[in-house]
Each structure stands twice: as structure tokens, then as C-alpha cells.
Amino acid sequence: MISDITAFIFLIGGLQGLMLCAALLPLRKQHSAHKFLIWLIGLLSLDTLSQLLFWGGLHNSFPHLLGLTMFFPAFYGPLFYLYVNQLLRPATLWRWKIILFFTAPILCYLMNMQILLLSGIEKSRLVETLKVDDMPITFIIGTILMLSSFVFVVAAIVRLRNDRKIGIRSHWIDWVWIMSIFQLVIWGFVILNLFTPYKINGAPYILVSLMIYVLGYKALFSERAKTLSEIPESLKDNKKEKEKYEGQRLDSDIQDQIWLELEQQLKGERLFTNPELRIADLAAKTGFQIHLVSQVINDCRSQNFNELVNELRINEAKRLLLEKPTMPVLAVMLASGFQAKSTFNTLFKQASGQTPSAFRKQTSTD
Numbered sequence: 335m336i337s338d339i340t341a342f343i344f345l346i347g348g349l350q351g352l353m354l355c356a357a358l359l360p361l362r363k364q365h366s367a368h369k370f371l372i373w374l375i376g377l378l379s380l381d382t383l384s385q386l387l388f389w390g391g392l393h394n395s396f397p398h399l400l401g402l403t404m405f406f407p408a409f410y411g412p413l414f415y416l417y418v419n420q421l422l423r424p425a426t427l428w429r430w431k432i433i434l435f436f437t438a439p440i441l442c443y444l445m446n447m448q449i450l451l452l453s454g455i456e457k458s459r460l461v462e463t464l465k466v467d468d469m470p471i472t473f474i475i476g477t478i479l480m481l482s483s484f485v486f487v488v489a490a491i492v493r494l495r496n497d498r499k500i501g502i503r504s505h506w507i508d509w510v511w512i513m514s515i516f517q518l519v520i521w522g523f524v525i526l527n528l529f530t531p532y533k534i535n536g537a538p539y540i541l542v543s544l545m546i547y548v549l550g551y552k553a554l555f556s557e558r559a560k561t562l563s564e565i566p567e568s569l570k571d572n573k574k575e576k577e578k579y580e581g582q583r584l585d586s587d588i589q590d591q592i593w594l595e596l597e598q599q600l601k602g603e604r605l606f607t608n609p610e611l612r613i614a615d616l617a618a619k620t621g622f623q624i625h626l627v628s629q630v631i632n633d634c635r636s637q638n639f640n641e642l643v644n645e646l647r648i649n650e651a652k653r654l655l656l657e658k659p660t661m662p663v664l665a666v667m668l669a670s671g672f673q674a675k676s677t678f679n680t681l682f683k684q685a686s687g688q689t690p691s692a693f694r695k696q697t698s699t700d
Contacts, residue, residue, distance in 0.1 A: 340536050344385045347543025351379025354546065367420035374413040378542055381406040385539050397454035401446075407524070408439035408479035411486030414517065418490040421510060421621060423595065435486075438479055477528060484521045490514060509548075516545050593634040595620045596627060606646040607671040613639045647671040648685045651678070655694040663690050 355376045362368040384403040386392055412435035416428070433440075443450070452460065491514045523538045599619050600606050608615075616639070617624040631642055651670040654661060664675070667690075672678040682690050 340540065341386055343540055343543050344382050347539075347546050348379045348383030348386075350543075351375050351382065351546040355379065367417050370413050370417035370420060374410065374417060375546060377403075377406050377409055377413070378546055382539050382542055382546070385536075397458040400454075400457045401450055404446075404476075405439045405442045405479065408442070408483050409436060410517075411483030411490075412436055414514075415486040415490040415493075418493055418510060418514075422493060423591070438482065442475060442479065480524060480528065484525070487514065487517050487521060491518070513545065513548060516541070516548065520545065589630050589633055592620075592622060592626065592630045595622075596630065600643070600646060606643050607650065607669065609668075609671050609673045611643060611671070643671070644681050645685070648682055651682060651690065652686070652693065655690060656697055659694065663694075666690065 355372050358368055358372050358375070362372060381403045384399065387396060387399060416432070416435065449457075449460070491511075494511050494514055520538050520541045523541070527538075596616060599616060603619075605611055605616065605619070613624055613627055617627045620627070622630075628639060631637060631639055635642055637645070647670045651666050651672075654666045654669060655663075658666075661669075667675060667678045670678075672681075679689055682688075682693070686693050688696065
């Protein structure tokens with residue numbers, strides 16, 4: 335009876351996780367961290383479904399699937415660390431270095447490829463006859479991988495703790511902190527099963543099934559809800575802004591880190607081309623508090639938010655006017671993020687001393 339209930343929980347949790355992965359796919363372009371979350375939930379879901387082979391008594395029916403997920407837990411810690419890091423530092427570009435996080439489990443799969451490629455009948459015989467005492471090296475390697483994955487989770491929690499200590503993030507990061515504690519509990523059960531005589535079989539994956547719900551739904555709906563409670567105040571001139579934050583200045587290195595993330599979102603993700611862009615949207619994208627976004631822009635660029643965005647839009651308009659001489663000026667205006675022609679012409683003339691049409695004509699004849 336207990337086995338049937340446990341198998342049902344694994345089935346529902348795994349299928350729900352795969353559905354959440356599909357729901358999160360469109361959000362991966364809104365925040366670079368979501369691609370790591372999708373991989374994390376996807377692997378967790380497949381691993382949870384694989385437990386049905388034993389808890390649901392399906393290992394005899396699908397013996398060829400045995401062992402395919404045996405090193406999945408070694409991916410969870412690195413993926414969670416990368417997810418947390420990308421939430422806190424969206425401007426981080428890992429490129430080829432990202433493979434270093436997964437070198438160990440990938441090598442383990444390559445080393446055991448001969449076993450993984452066995453036929454279903456051969457795998458069944460191997461499972462029936464093989465004991466832990468018969469493969470001490472494999473057990474040791476597996477234990478080391480488990481511990482290394484746990485270390486990555488701890489490292490992610492340390493990053494969250496340091497960031498929370500500084501107090502520069504808005505409230506949406508709190509649920510990730512709660513999820514980190516959730517993972518510690520899961521890994522606590524894993525370690526209990528590995529190193530003590532107390533075996534609580536199935537408990538880690540029951541908790542994983544619950545975590546899939548919380549992790550996926552929170553990430554899915556936080557994108558829609560995080561800006562609802564953040565209403566930006568009207569921006570003041572630079573002098574008033576500096577007076578407002580004079581008593582609570584950030585260290586220059588922290589300001590530089592924040593500015594890199596703001597710049598990545600504005601330029602790298604081209605947020606400035608959104609005509610409806612507000613400072614609250616930029617704050618929500620990066621997770622920083624609105625007043626800190628305003629402060630950093632003031633200190634690092636000596637501008638307020640509107641001035642910075644308009645400057646980026648004017649520069650984009652100049653680029654389009656030069657590189658696409660046949661593109662209508664109205665189309666250039668819209669592509670740069672402006673909606674009103676009068677505003678576009680006024681700001682463009684203030685920045686360059688001439689109208690957009692005159693700017694294009696002069697540069698084409700020079």
C-alpha cells in the first residue's frame with residue numbers, strides 16, 4: 335500500500351515537473367537564469383519518474399531504462415548554483431567555462447557507457463546479482479559526486495546569504511532562499527541514507543516531488559506578479575536624487591556590479607527599445623530595489639533613468655539612420671523606442687543639433 339502511494343506521488347511529481355518545464359520555456363528569454371531552472375526541473379522530473387521502476391515494480395517491464403539516471407543527482411547542485419548565480423548576477427557570461435561544472439558526472443557516464451548500453455535482459459541480470467560490496471569504486475565515486483553536488487548547494491546558499499546581507503535585492507529573491515533550505519533538507523536525507531544505518535528510502539524523492547511544485551510555480555508566476563506591487567515614483571532631477579540617497583551610499587564595487595547588470599539588461603537585452611519601459615521594469619528584471627537602480631544610474635552615469643534611456647534610444651536612432659539609409663525616419667523612431675514624433679525630434683535635436691532627416695542627409699554627403 336505504502337509502495338503504491340509512493341509510486342503515485344513520483345508519477346504525479348515527475349509529470350507535473352515536465353509540464354512546468356514546457357510552461358517555463360517561453361520565460362527563458364526574459365531572464366537568463368530560467369534556462370538553468372528548466373534543466374534542473376527537467377532532470378529532477380526524469381529522475382523522479384525513474385523511481386517508478388522500483389517503487390512501481392516496473393523494472394522488469396522496462397529493464398533497458400535501468401541506470402540511465404544514476405548520475406543525475408551530480409547535476410543538481412551545479413545547476414542550482416548556476417541558477418542562483420544568474421539570478422544575482424544576470425550579466426555573467428559563462429560561455430565554454432560552464433562545461434567545467436558538469437565535467438565529473440559527464441565523465442562518469444562515459445566511464446559506465448558499457449553498462450548503460452547493455453540490453454534490458456543483461457541489465458536485469460546485473461541488478462539481481464550485483465551488490466554494493468561488489469563495486470566499491472563505483473560506490474565511492476557516486477558518494478563523492480553526491481557530496482560535491484551538496485557542496486554546490488551550500489555555495490549557492492552562501493551567495494544568497496551574502497546578497498541578502500547587503501540588502502540590495504527586492505523581495506522576489508526570498509522564495510529562492512526558502513527553496514535552498516528545502517534542498518538542504520533533501521540532501522540531509524540523502525546523506526542520512528549514505529552514511530548511517532537509518533534508511534528512509536523514498537523520502538528524498540517525495541520531497542523532490544514537492545519541490546518541483548514550489549520551484550516551478552514560483553518561478554512561473556513570479557515573472558507575472560513581481561511588478562504588480564512595485565509602482566515607480568516620479569524621478570527627480572539629479573541634485574534631488576543625490577540628496578535623497580546621501581546618507582545611504584553603496585560601496586563603489588557594489589555599484590559597479592549593479593551597473594554591469596543594469597547595462598546588460600538595457601543594452602544586451604535591448605530593453606531601451608521598449609517604449610513602455612519603466613524603472614520598475616528594469617528593477618524587476620535584475621531583482622534590485624527601485625531606489626537602488628535610480629541611485630546607481632545617478633552615481634555611475636550622472637543621469638536619471640529617463641535621461642539614460644533617451645540617450646540609448648537616440649544613439650540607436652543615429653545608428654539606424656546611418657546603417658539603413660532607406661529606412662523611413664518614422665520606422666527608425668519606432669525601432670528606437672520612441673512613440674511620439676515631436677518627442678523624438680526634440681530630443682534628437684538636443685543631442686545632435688539637427689533633426690533626424692538633416693542628420694542623415696549631412697552624414698551621407700560627408
